[in-house]
Amino acid sequence: MSKKQLLLKAAEAKVRTGGYNNFSFRELADEIGIKSSSVHYHFPTKADLGAELARQYTDNFLTNLGAPEALIAQGKKPIEVYLQQFQCALTEDKKMCLCGLLGAETDGLPEKVKTQTQRFFVQNIEWLTHAYMQTDGASEHTAKGQAIAALSLLEGAMLVSKAMNDTAIFTTASAGLLATR
Amino acid sequence: MSKKQLLLKAAEAKVRTGGYNNFSFRELADEIGIKSSSVHYHFPTKADLGAELARQYTDNFLTNLGAPEALIAQGKKPIEVYLQQFQCALTEDKKMCLCGLLGAETDGLPEKVKTQTQRFFVQNIEWLTHAYMQTDGASEHTAKGQAIAALSLLEGAMLVSKAMNDTAIFTTASAGLLATR
DNA sequence: TCGTTATTATCTATCAGTAGATACACAGGT
DNA sequence: ACCTGTGTATCTACTGATAGATAATAACGA
Numbered sequence: 001m002s003k004k005q006l007l008l009k010a011a012e013a014k015v016r017t018g019g020y021n022n023f024s025f026r027e028l029a030d031e032i033g034i035k036s037s038s039v040h041y042h043f044p045t046k047a048d049l050g051a052e053l054a055r056q057y058t059d060n061f062l063t064n065l066g067a068p069e070a071l072i073a074q075g076k077k078p079i080e081v082y083l084q085q086f087q088c089a090l091t092e093d094k095k096m097c098l099c100g101l102l103g104a105e106t107d108g109l110p111e112k113v114k115t116q117t118q119r120f121f122v123q124n125i126e127w128l129t130h131a132y133m134q135t136d137g138a139s140e141h142t143a144k145g146q147a148i149a150a151l152s153l154l155e156g157a158m159l160v161s162k163a164m165n166d167t168a169i170f171t172t173a174s175a176g177l178l179a180t181r
Numbered sequence: 182m183s184k185k186q187l188l189l190k191a192a193e194a195k196v197r198t199g200g201y202n203n204f205s206f207r208e209l210a211d212e213i214g215i216k217s218s219s220v221h222y223h224f225p226t227k228a229d230l231g232a233e234l235a236r237q238y239t240d241n242f243l244t245n246l247g248a249p250e251a252l253i254a255q256g257k258k259p260i261e262v263y264l265q266q267f268q269c270a271l272t273e274d275k276k277m278c279l280c281g282l283l284g285a286e287t288d289g290l291p292e293k294v295k296t297q298t299q300r301f302f303v304q305n306i307e308w309l310t311h312a313y314m315q316t317d318g319a320s321e322h323t324a325k326g327q328a329i330a331a332l333s334l335l336e337g338a339m340l341v342s343k344a345m346n347d348t349a350i351f352t353t354a355s356a357g358l359l360a361t362r
Numbered sequence: 363t364c365g366t367t368a369t370t371a372t373c374t375a376t377c378a379g380t381a382g383a384t385a386c387a388c389a390g391g392t
Numbered sequence: 393a394c395c396t397g398t399g400t401a402t403c404t405a406c407t408g409a410t411a412g413a414t415a416a417t418a419a420c421g422a
Contacts, residue, residue, distance in 0.1 A: 018286045019285075101286060118345060152355075163280070173333035
């Protein structure tokens with residue numbers, strides 16, 4: 001794994017713990033055994049690092065999911081898979097969603113970080129909209145409403161679980177999503 | 182309004198914009214026209230300020246709501262009032278919920294700030310649990326589940342609305358809460 | 363093949379600015 | 393005399409960022 005990726009990995013942990021202002025170039029550099037000036041070689045500014053972080057997080061998130069159509073073809077329910085991906089982020093990493101945290105502090109972020117954070121939400125709503133259109137046969141408008149509600153519930157469930165330090169909260173909060181309709 | 186309250190007010194705006202690490206004693210001091218050393222007179226450490234901020238926010242939030250019983254006595258639906266209080270925080274202040282943001286970055290906070298942040302969620306879940314028990318006649322266990330789901334949905338709806346910079350998202354996301362059951 | 367040039371990734375050293383925090387002085391009101 | 397609130401001055405530590413040197417590797421032309 002390249003130093004650049006190691007930097008991003010270290011930064012992700014920091015940001016998911018305490019937000020964009022919770023890491024410094026020196027901390028990251030120390031963690032992977034280089035000097036802070038070398039971090040600037042890979043990322044000219046902190047905003048560049050933050051933007052790349054959000055970009056990769058979004059891409060990995062969606063790649064790991066796969067397309068809703070593909071999941072259905074495998075006999076899986078997209079919403080269940082989606083919920084589980086959120087749950088894993090919370091229980092395995094024991095951390096908040098990166099873009100959830102960045103989204104909450106969006107007005108305090110550099111422009112390019114904000115833009116990449118928004119992209120996470122846009123793409124997730126698109127994914128969920130397609131999923132609902134196919135499983136429920138809903139209209140695009142209806143499905144988009146369901147998508148926004150589902151995304152909000154899951155981000156909020158993570159947030160409340162973290163705040164209360166109790167992963168059972170996530171399960172309770174998200175139970176309604178799986179109800180057969 | 183006392184300097185102490187002015188400091189808290191200024192700090193609230195900063196934290197709700199970019200999290201706990203998004204304000205400094207100097208910034209607050211400059212805003213209200215005193216020196217940073219004088220801020221330490223009112224709040225010995227930054228953690229003290231943060232904790233007091235979360236404490237007052239929680240108290241004000243619950244005071245403004247009133248007890249669920251009292252709302253019912255006035256012919257109001259507690260969940261509707263509760264939802265509207267969240268919506269006002271978002272649309273009037275144009276900011277994220279203070280404790281929502283602090284909750285998301287809980288693992289990066291000083292202990293006493295974390296404790297006060299948790300208190301917000303504990304008390305809100307209690308409030309909602311009572312509300313659901315009375316309006317739905319649900320058991321305490323069932324009502325607590327509804328409470329956790331409602332709180333998660335609303336915090337998440339705020340977060341996604343902020344991230345997407347679109348308050349209509351909040352309305353869409355929270356619409357399901359008002360459905361007559 | 364050999365020598366030259368370019369690129370990549372790191373280093374040392376340093377900068378101006380800001381962070382939270384402290385010691386101590388001072389004024390005004392009780 | 394004391395308490396409250398503020399100010400001056402200062403400390404150490406850390407921030408993101410830059411300049412310039414260095415070593416290692418890759419690419420290229422004669």
